[in-house]
Amino acid sequence: MELLANNIFYCGEKHPQRAIFDQLIPLPQGTTYNSFFIIGSEKTALIDTIYPPLIDELLETLQKNNVKTIDYIVANHGEQDHSGALPVLVERFPEAKIVTNPKCKELLIAEHHIDENKFITVADKETISLGDKTLEFHHAPWVHWPDTMFTFVKEDKVLFTCDFLGAHHTQGDIFADNSKELEISAKRYYAEIMMPYRNFCKKYVCLVEELKPNMVCPSHGPIYKDVSFILNLYKSWTSDDVVKKVVVPYVSMYNSSYEMAKRLSECIKKSGIEVVMADLVETDEGEIAMELVDAAAVVLACSMVLAGPHPKAVYVAYLMNLIKPKMKYFAILGSYGWGGRLVETIEGLMPMVRAEKLENIVVKGKPTEEDLQKVDKLADELIEKIQAL
Helix, strand or coil: CEEEECCEEECCEEECCCCEECCCEECECEEEECCEEEECCCCEEEECCCCHHHHHHHHHHHHHCCCCCCCEEECCCCCHHHHCCHHHHHHHCCCCEEEECHHHHHHHHHHHCCCHHHEEECCCCCEEECCCCEEEEEECCCCCCCCCEEEEECCCCEEEEECCCCCCCCCCCCECCCCHHHHHHHHHHHHHHHHHHHHHHHHHHHHHHHHCCCEEEECCCCEECCHHHHHHHHHHHHCCCCEEEEEEEEECCCCHHHHHHHHHHHHHHCCCCEEEEEECCCCCHHHHHHHHCCEEEEEEEEEEECCEECHHHHHHHHHHHHHCCCCCEEEEEEEECCCCCHHHHHHHCCCCCCCEECCCEEEECCCCHHHHHHHHHHHHHHHHHHHCC
16 A cells, blocks of 8 residues: 555556456556545545456455454445445455445445445535544535545545546556646546536536645546646636637548548648547547547538448447537538438437537538538638637
């Protein structure tokens, strides 16, 4: 275990070899599962547990550090990458009580079939004493499940935020280095997991500021001694402000849609506005989500497959609907062979996206010069709108 503050220790594990998270999110660096052990003058507490395949590593860490008793196991969130070791721990430490909120208790019983008598449920801002340390619990639903809470050690001003403010980042040691690489990891994590709940994130950034912690300990990624580093990033990402940037995800079977996407991108770039073209065959979902965090506009370019849009484009439309980026403008470029429902299908997958819809350009076969002039007109409209932001 590694000392973080006065009798507060890190006992988590890095998992750099994990390639995909929740069978959905690619992990370029793997991830970490952060667990923490607190020794009070009278009682002890373990804050969150660990991903089930790494249970043995956590037990070995506790044994090596002569942890013979745990009074409280705090479950800030019920997802199994943080709660997976609970059944083993309550068997190994039968005196331990699981401290959590009512919603999380419900989820943990459903997932792990733990005896209800093992739980202590806490209300928002309720406290538990460890003797010379006080744990204060703050309910923080919807970052990113309805059961999330934070745990604050009042005397040491150390805040445990579970998934909130995290990053799938395994480079360096356990403390944040405030590097560009960490910023990218944190932005990608926010895009994939937190962005659908942007307004809740904004609310809990304010809560963290009110608590004025000296240290923030999320459940993935490094620990922040310079709390302002991650809070300032979240303030930017959760604000209504966008960057003057257009994201152009594209998939093109015979280059017709690509030709339109490229023409649009080149026109916009000449104005000085940033353009990110993303080949949907080559680009993973996390990279696209990260670019969507602060983009002003998205133009989706795709081919038809049989009578509908290419499945890669369908996936991106569905993804945008899930993560709800704050983009201001959206349009579709497309090409078809003999017919179908391209625009209707894509737009039907995006009811939660509130961007202004601009004129779509869908052509039969290869775009003509007249078609490309329509693309130029769309580019001019986007330039005018974005520069006015």
